[in-house]
Amino acid sequence: MTRAFETLQSTFGLTAFRDGQQAAIDKLLQGESVLTVFPTGGGKSLCYQLPALLIEGLTLVVSPLIALMQDQVAALHARGIAAARLDSSRSGDEVREIYRQLRSGELKLLYVAPERLQNSRFLALLQGLHIGMMAVDEAHCISEWGHNFRPDYLKLAQLARDIGVQRVLALTATATPSVAADICRQFAIPASNHIHTGFYRANLALAVTPCRDADKLPLLLRALQVAPGDASIVYVTLQQQAESLAAQLQGAGIRARAYHAGMKPEVRESIQNAFMAGEVSTVVATIAFGMGIDKADIRAVYHYNLPKSLENYMQEIGRAGRDGAASRCELFACPDDIRVLENFTYGDTPVPQHLDALIGHLLSLGNPFDIAVYDLSNQFDIRPLVINTVLTYLELEGVIAGTGPFYSTYQIRFELPQAQLLQGFDAARAEFLQRVFASGKQGRIWLTLDVTHAAEALGEPRERLLKALQYLEQQGSISTQVKGVRQQYRRLQTPDLAQLCGRLGQLFARREEQSLSRLRQVLDYAEDAHCLPAQLCGYFGDNLTEACGQCSSCLESGARSLPTLADAAMSAAQQRSIDSLIAEGQEALRHPRQLARFLCGLSSPATFRLRKHPAYGSLSAQPFQQVLEAVERRLGA
Known part of the structure; x- marks a missing residue:
């Protein structure tokens, strides 16, 4: 730890560790795996960035947030630390340069999205490297009992074993005791290495305001106009609602902007930058906003609509008051909001007959086989995330094994005249390339080549065509653009179809009930007159020994009742x-x-x-x- 303290001061410019950081770093430097559960803004990233500089080999950081990866890599570069990121925004040349840096051992930290770990070429490269540590951000996504389950996360524990990771650091701000136990079980983390610093933040004043839908706008305006220049986030459920509410706030003189996933990336980035710079005081956002936002002086977080779960709520209010100054977090508790949230849950559950037909179709394909998720989504009327979940569970059950994604279509631009390009090869190779080019469709600039169809027409392995294109691009003879991603699998066994469909059907039914149960827990929290921070801490397995004395439950006397749900009789x-x-x-x-x-x-x-x-x-x-x-x-x- 002496070297750790020296690095903390010399490289990161800090004089002391925050609560929990030193214990986590100490165990990692001893070669042990660790789970850290720190509140949002609690300094989780230092727990892998610092030991990465002292541990031999590469530190692989798995994160679902491109914005977070971009910000952290830029900050590490500013400190002179060799770091890189692989995500969907990287060009072919950038990816090849990062691969070169990995092979040469130049990088200390590499940030990747979990989907990148499905790429067989990338995995083959990792298996030849010494990976001293894998840090898994948003680790609650690994647990099927968690509130934000992501199929690609389920395979991380096995993948860590496959590529020989020396130690794992799992990080999250929102893990209930059952989710934390699940994370520890999957990554073989000892219970003694589950480090959590408590969920209570004394600078956050929590409030629940029971109301009808018509009451929300006046309540919000009154709260914002008390301190119109303060940085605030207003969370809503629907994208359209973010737009309309932001316009209403602008009409009342509030410097507000909407933010949601339906906006173009450059628009979202400009709004985020304006908020960070103080040019926009209030962002009205869906849950797409806030992940990875490092703004310390957010003075208020308002939930205009009910959150999807207490985990979501804890994560979202955690964006307030990271500078330690007093901040307000108010929930407008309108039970009518539950309808929309319940409907989202029902929309994710596949029709049982469609699910059975999908599984039967997958098992009827050849071996190996490849699929396009969006094609299957349209064919069986099942949302893409659910298709990916089905594929993941078939892998975990040992029915199929993924061999990685590939692009079905290449667009080729010749940087040399074809005749000149072919002169550089012997007669057999030149003839092969000539046949490949002839199987494509030439446009004004680009030659469009369906690689799978071309390979079948030419009677050649698809891999040979891909290696040829890759070689030509490395030589500067061609440039390529790719589209039409497909996933390839091998079938490992032929299970009892009825039993398999039954198990997966029960899985989705159980997940639906869990999501509905989380919504009911939000209503229970809003209606319970006990100390609000004590309720939240208890839900996450933490005991707040004394009431906070500043939340709306502590300041009000008597029971709190929510309005009854609007009459739902069908006309x-x-x-x-x-x-x-x-x-x-x-x-x-x-x-x-x-x-x-x-x-x-x-x-x-x-x-x-x-x-x-x-x-x-x-x-x-x-x-x-x-x-x-x-x-x-x-x-x-």
Whole structure:
């Protein structure tokens, strides 16, 4: 630890470790794996950046956040630390240079998205390197019991073993005891190496304000106008709502902007930069905003709509007051919000028959086989994330094994005349290249080549074509652009189809119930009159021995009650609209669950083109289960 203290001062310009950092770094330097559960802004990144400089070999950092990777790599470069990132924004030349730096041992830290670890060429490179540590950011995503499960994370523990990682550091701000135990089990982290610093932050004053939907805007305006220049985040559920609410705040003189995933990346970046610089005081955002934002002086976080879970809520309020100064976190508790959030959950659950058909289709393909996720999504009316989850579970069950993604289509631009290019090869190789080029479609500038079809037509392995194109590009003879990503798999066994479909069907049904249960926990939290920080700490397995004395529960006397849910009785006109839609006999709406999703305004791959239909979303104010039951009665299902 003497060297660690010296590095802390000389490289990072700090004089002391924060709570928990020293214990984590000490265990890592001893070669042990660690789980750190620190609050948002608690200094998790130093726990791998500092030991990476003292540990032999490469530190591989797995993160789902491109913005975070960009910011951290830029900061490390400013400190003279050899770091790089591999993500979807990198060009072919940049990727090749990073691969060269990896082979030469020049890099100390490499940041990657979890999807990059599905690339067989990249994995082959990693297996030839000495990887001293793998840091897994947002590690709660690895747990199927977590609130933000991501299929690619499930395979990280096995991958760490496959590529010979010496030690693992798992990092998260939101892990319940069961999720933390799951992370430790998967990465073989001893219970004694689960380091958490407590979830209570005394500078955050938490408030719950029961209200109806019509009350929210006046309440928010009143709160913002008390300190109109303070940096604030307002969280909403829907992208359209972010736009409309930001416009209303602007009309009231608030320097507000909307932010959501539907915006172009350059627009999102400009809004984020303006907020960081203080040119925008309030960002009205979906959950797309805030991940990786390192702004210390956010004075308030308002939840205009209910959060999806207490984990989401804890993560989002954690963006306030990182400078330690007093900050306010207010939740406008309107039970009517629960309808939209429940519907999102129901929209993610596949129709059981469609799920069975997808699994049967995958197991009927040749061996090896390749698929395009978006093609399957449209074919079986299942969202892409769910398709990826199915593929991941088939891998974990040992039914299939992924051999990596590849691009089906290459666009080739010749930097040399073809005749001159071919002169550099013997007759056999020149003839092969000539046949390859002839199998493509020449445009004004680019030759478009479907590699799989070309390989079949030429009777050659696809790998030979790819190696030839890669060699020509390395020589500067051609430039390429790629599109049409496909995933390739090998089938390892032929399981009992009915049993396999049954297990996966139960998995998705269980995940749906877990998501609905998390929504109910948010309402329970809002309605409970006990100290709010004590409730949150208890949920995450931490004990707050004394009430905070400053939250709305502590400052108010007596019970807190939320407004009752709006009457959800279905009118005769709404029931007739169901009958009318059924009578149309739309091919994409044959199953009761498809019809119910459509009526509740939940788009799916098969119904995307029907979104302008007058019935789309006509019953969005109704509970999904009530609409589903009404549809099933009419269909006799």
